[in-house]
Amino acid sequence: MKKLLIANRGEIAVRIIRAARSLGLKTVALYSDPDAESLHVRLADERIHLGGSAAKETYLDQDKIISALVLTGADAVHPGYGFLAENAGFARRVREAGAVFVGPSPEVIALMGDKEQARKKAIELQIPVVPGAEVTDDTSFLAAEAQRIGYPVIFKAVAGGSGRGMRIVRTADELAAKFQEARDEALAGFGNAAVFLEKFLESPRHIEVQIFGDSFGNIVCFGERECSLQRRHQKLVEEAPAPNLHESVRARLHVYAVRLGKECRYESSGTLEFLVDGGTTADSPIYFLEMNTRIQVEHPVTESVYGVDLVRLQLEVAQGKSLDAVPAPQCTGHSIEYRVYAEDPSKGFSPMMGQARYISRPGGPGLREDGWAESGTKISPYYDSLLFKAIVTAPTREEALRLSKVYLDEYVVEGFETTLGFHRWVLTQPDFVRGLVDVYWISRNYDGTVVSAPRATSPFVLPPPRQSTPPVDVPPKR
Numbered sequence: 077m078k079k080l081l082i083a084n085r086g087e088i089a090v091r092i093i094r095a096a097r098s099l100g101l102k103t104v105a106l107y108s109d110p111d112a113e114s115l116h117v118r119l120a121d122e123r124i125h126l127g128g129s130a131a132k133e134t135y136l137d138q139d140k141i142i143s144a145l146v147l148t149g150a151d152a153v154h155p156g157y158g159f160l161a162e163n164a165g166f167a168r169r170v171r172e173a174g175a176v177f178v179g180p181s182p183e184v185i186a187l188m189g190d191k192e193q194a195r196k197k198a199i200e201l202q203i204p205v206v207p208g209a210e211v212t213d214d215t216s217f218l219a220a221e222a223q224r225i226g227y228p229v230i231f232k233a234v235a236g237g238s239g240r241g242m243r244i245v246r247t248a249d250e251l252a253a254k255f256q257e258a259r260d261e262a263l264a265g266f267g268n269a270a271v272f273l274e275k276f277l278e279s280p281r282h283i284e285v286q287i288f289g290d291s292f293g294n295i296v297c298f299g300e301r302e303c304s305l306q307r308r309h310q311k312l313v314e315e316a317p318a319p320n321l322h323e324s325v326r327a328r329l330h331v332y333a334v335r336l337g338k339e340c341r342y343e344s345s346g347t348l349e350f351l352v353d354g355g356t357t358a359d360s361p362i363y364f365l366e367m368n369t370r371i372q373v374e375h376p377v378t379e380s381v382y383g384v385d386l387v388r389l390q391l392e393v394a395q396g397k398s399l400d401a402v403p404a405p406q407c408t409g410h411s412i413e414y415r416v417y418a419e420d421p422s423k424g425f426s427p428m429m430g431q432a433r434y435i436s437r438p439g440g441p442g443l444r445e446d447g448w449a450e451s452g453t454k455i456s457p458y459y460d461s462l463l464f465k466a467i468v469t470a471p472t473r474e475e476a477l478r479l480s481k482v483y484l485d486e487y488v489v490e491g492f493e494t495t496l497g498f499h500r501w502v503l504t505q506p507d508f509v510r511g512l513v514d515v516y517w518i519s520r521n522y523d524g525t526v527v528s529a530p531r532a533t534s535p536f537v538l539p540p541p542r543q544s545t546p547p548v549d550v551p552p553k554r
């Protein structure tokens with residue numbers, strides 16, 4: 077591999093370009109109209125304008141991306157996350173064009189990237205899954221299944237992602253209507269109306285396991301991440317390792333993840349997501365949820381406690397590196413990631429648009445920032461509004477929390493609301509501080525309070541200048 081094309085944008089494109097450069101690879105950026113001045117475009121060695129704004133006509137347009145690959149003579153493609161990262165057809169086309177797809181094989185993506193198939197595979201391997209029903213559009217069959225499983229139940233899109241296409245059903249009489257709503261949202265969001273039904277868990281934790289495979293059948297486990305702090309079924313804060321997790325639950329999670337990875341001879345970075353009921357006692361139930369066959373947004377917390385560069389490792393493994401020589405992963409310390417989105421937490425985390433007039437950021441030991449937003453960056457309505465991720469790492473969770481307050485208090489983003497005001501608030505909450513949140517904790521506990529930065533460093537909000545002393549009368553010269 078000599079030249080890597082990055083089929084993505086935003087912070088992950090920047091992250092991949094830096095990893096590629098550290099390995100001496102040339103990089104090619106792709107960009108849409110609104111991204112013309114983006115950081116990833118300026119950092120890359122070459123750039124190709126995709127023309128257009130919507131994801132469909134840019135970062136999701138396979139024909140344009142494959143043309144760019146041929147045109148630039150790049151010999152590898154990194155898909156990042158989202159967009160085409162879990163599209164088996166795209167991975168196949170990259171290979172057919174004679175380039176390396178940095179990720180698992182198209183066959184593995186097709187198998188494990190499909191929620192229903194992955195679930196079947198887990199059952200086959202004796203890994204527990206949430207009790208559920210077969211995919212069908214026969215509502216009387218679904219009603220009988222819901223009765224068998226027991227209410228409440230949840231409909232989820234087979235092709236789902238980003239928490240869309242989900243509907244919770246509490247009673248039998250709302251089943252048909254919710255089924256239709258879920259199908260409509262799934263069709264609009266993913267072009268596939270298929271939904272499946274499973275038991276709704278009232279207060280589970282979301283814990284996921286990072287695995288990594290090479291082309292020789294080695295599977296390495298880089299521990300777990302706690303991802304329970306969510307709004308709208310989407311993650312806001314993640315940490316590694318998961319706090320208050322019984323050691324035998326942790327061990328079981330790792331065993332299940334490695335079993336799944338080995339079974340499909342998984343290659344590259346992969347994440348197995350689980351729901352855990354409680355987690356503090358040895359007998360806490362674990363349910364396999366899905367597999368993400370790509371790098372995750374929250375990968376930096378794992379990197380911080382395992383001292384590994386997962387994106388660099390993806391590039392190395394794609395070039396044939398064996399994991400035999402990689403020392404057994406050791407987890408040291410504690411790391412917490414805060415996702416900073418252009419969103420208004422006081423208005424139900426509604427997405428914001430506009431221009432970041434000014435961004436001021438702290439720096440120092442234990443702080444890592446992965447981002448792309450700069451003073452002047454415009455946030456368009458076309459894509460996800462993640463500006464950057466602040467990742468705080470310290471020897472213990474307690475110290476990481478204390479350091480988080482120091483750094484988050486200092487960040488200033490002017491121009492629109494961000495999730496920073498929520499993060500400062502959540503740091504004052506005993507449940508969060510004690511590591512006792514579940515995926516519906518925000519929906520039950522958050523009243524929209526935002527905490528602003530106490531020591532704003534923005535020039536727009538400087539305190540008024542001190543009164544100058546009145547001029548002293550100079551005595552006339554004699």
Ligand code: ADP
Nearest residue numbers: 206236237238239240274275276277282309515
């Ligand atoms: P997506 O692929 O859309 O992100 P997931 O299946 O990964 O969907 O689930 C996302 C989130 O939705 C989970 O982290 C959890 O908060 C919630 N969720 C999913 N399944 C259930 C369930 N059976 N019961 C309760 N909450 C669930």
